[in-house]
Amino acid sequence: MNRGRERLGEAAFANPRNAAAGSVRQLDPRVTASRRLRLWVYGIGRIVPGTSVHPPFEPLLFATHMEELDRLAAWGFAVIRDWTRGYLPDEKRHNPADRHYLDDPLDIEGVIAFYREVEAKKDSLPYEIDGIVAKVNELGVQRELGKVARSPRWAIAAKFSPDRAETTVEEIVVSVGRTGTLTPVAILSPVTVRGVKVRRATLHNQDNVDTKDIRVGDRVVVQRAGDVIPEVVESLSAKREERGRGTPFRMPDRCPICGSPVTRVAGEAAHRCTGKNCVARRKEWLRHFVSKNAMDIEGLGPKVLSTLVDEGLVAEPADLYRLNRDMLAGLARLGDKSADNLVQAVERSRTPTLGRFLFALGIPHVGEHLSGVLARRFGTIDAIRTAAPEELSAIHEVGPEVARSIREYFDSVEGNLVVDHLLEGKTVEIRPEPATEGIFAGKTFLFTGSLGLPRAKAKEIVRKGGGTVATAISRRVDYLVAGENPGSKLAKAKEMGIRVISEEEFIEGEFGGDG
Numbered sequence: 077m078n079r080g081r082e083r084l085g086e087a088a089f090a091n092p093r094n095a096a097a098g099s100v101r102q103l104d105p106r107v108t109a110s111r112r113l114r115l116w117v118y119g120i121g122r123i124v125p126g127t128s129v130h131p132p133f134e135p136l137l138f139a140t141h142m143e144e145l146d147r148l149a150a151w152g153f154a155v156i157r158d159w160t161r162g163y164l165p166d167e168k169r170h171n172p173a174d175r176h177y178l179d180d181p182l183d184i185e186g187v188i189a190f191y192r193e194v195e196a197k198k199d200s201l202p203y204e205i206d207g208i209v210a211k212v213n214e215l216g217v218q219r220e221l222g223k224v225a226r227s228p229r230w231a232i233a234a235k236f237s238p239d240r241a242e243t244t245v246e247e248i249v250v251s252v253g254r255t256g257t258l259t260p261v262a263i264l265s266p267v268t269v270r271g272v273k274v275r276r277a278t279l280h281n282q283d284n285v286d287t288k289d290i291r292v293g294d295r296v297v298v299q300r301a302g303d304v305i306p307e308v309v310e311s312l313s314a315k316r317e318e319r320g321r322g323t324p325f326r327m328p329d330r331c332p333i334c335g336s337p338v339t340r341v342a343g344e345a346a347h348r349c350t351g352k353n354c355v356a357r358r359k360e361w362l363r364h365f366v367s368k369n370a371m372d373i374e375g376l377g378p379k380v381l382s383t384l385v386d387e388g389l390v391a392e393p394a395d396l397y398r399l400n401r402d403m404l405a406g407l408a409r410l411g412d413k414s415a416d417n418l419v420q421a422v423e424r425s426r427t428p429t430l431g432r433f434l435f436a437l438g439i440p441h442v443g444e445h446l447s448g449v450l451a452r453r454f455g456t457i458d459a460i461r462t463a464a465p466e467e468l469s470a471i472h473e474v475g476p477e478v479a480r481s482i483r484e485y486f487d488s489v490e491g492n493l494v495v496d497h498l499l500e501g502k503t504v505e506i507r508p509e510p511a512t513e514g515i516f517a518g519k520t521f522l523f524t525g526s527l528g529l530p531r532a533k534a535k536e537i538v539r540k541g542g543g544t545v546a547t548a549i550s551r552r553v554d555y556l557v558a559g560e561n562p563g564s565k566l567a568k569a570k571e572m573g574i575r576v577i578s579e580e581e582f583i584e585g586e587f588g589g590d591g
């Protein structure tokens with residue numbers, strides 16, 4: 077209807093209510109008739125005895141509101157039957173004609189359940205509704221209750237929470253979907269829409285952002301319709317032509333996930349990443365993040381994770397911590413119980429040790445063991461993020477290649493964003509790495525010659541003491557434990573200035589000092 081009006085240069089209707097009211101108010105009934113209005117009746121206002129009805133005139137008598145509705149339906153009026161529930165007094169329950177109302181007699185809990193049921197289905201109804209009305213069924217009681225001002229005491233409206241709300245765009249980020257499509261997403265100041273806290277809303281594509289002129293800092297209207305993912309309907313700041321707004325949003329040239337060039341398919345609104353393994357790689361990365369030795373988020377298997385990525389709910393690790401029951405409830409393969417369990421598992425993973433956190437980031441060449449070593453050596457994530465390459469390679473386990481990899485990660489925009497997002501608002505709170513109990517913490521041992529102890533036993537002592545065993549001589553070795561008939565390793569160690577200790581010293585642990 078609005079499209080037709082716009083073509084004729086007439087103003088569009090703001091909503092169905094205005095369209096209906098405007099149509100009924102038309103002076104020319106032909107205009108009203110052209111508006112394709114449909115009427116559903118919900119009650120009788122007044123009954124005036126017609127003069128044409130000859131005596132004896134029988135007044136229409138109804139005992140209940142439901143009887144009125146039945147009669148209206150019998151006369152051919154459209155009455156909403158599916159969504160009408162009633163409660164009848166006991167004496168009426170036994171009348172078979174009334175029984176169809178009694179499938180689900182409503183007390184106050186029933187009314188509340190009915191309200192929730194209608195709200196959940198309201199988007200699939202062939203008309204718009206904004207709530208339900210609970211009424212007293214018996215007309216005699218209705219009359220007794222009367223009205224206050226113009227409001228009857230026997231009816232009360234329960235409105236649904238609004239589909240729309242006003243909030244501010246804090247940031248516009250780009251999410252990459254299953255097919256590599258880049259979607260701009262507005263990060264919003266949290267606002268509750270239809271009972272759910274909304275923090276992200278889709279902006280669909282560049283054209284949509286341009287048309288609605290949505291910018292960072294704008295006041296906007298967000299809507300949560302039938303879809304799980306809320307959208308930004310309009311920018312109030314743009315409408316008011318506010319001054320000093322943010323710069324217009326531009327889709328990046330490179331994919332935020334894989335760095336591949338982004339192209340716009342001719343004739344399509346969508347921008348796409350050209351990277352071949354873009355999404356697959358991201359799923360791998362998230363899988364590593366949640367794995368047992370990393371953040372250890374139980375119940376987040378590859379299938380669920382894959383769905384979360386495809387649905388656009390999770391693009392980076394920090395998104396996992398924004399998942400809630402409502403977001404998860406709609407997903408295939410996930411019942412209510414699993415959704416709850418998953419939310420709890422995510423909750424439990426919020427306080428990793430520094431070593432686990434570092435390992436979870438998936439920095440190339442930084443495995444579980446090295447993550448622990450770095451954590452103990454530097455103490456805080458900030459110290460690691462800002463460590464100079466020389467500081468890094470001063471650690472025995474860290475060679476130049478590893479040092480470079482760590483620096484590259486923390487120098488990259490993506491790496492920094494991932495960590496920032498995880499740390500902001502205490503999404504994740506890193507615990508200090510527990511100082512390894514044990515006298516060999518952070519030390520590396522190498523054995524040479526024949527020992528009194530079995531080699532396996534010696535290695536076990538080192539590991540239990542928190543140390544590491546090397547397999548060849550290098551400057552990472554702190555102590556060379558020399559047994560009988562040591563080989564060339566001894567000479568080499570001496571040459572390299574590595575401390576040499578005897579088996580006795582090793583067993584007694586009495587060699588202290590810094591290697």
Ligand SMILES: [Zn+2]
Nearest residue numbers: 331334349354
């Ligand atoms: Zn990509």
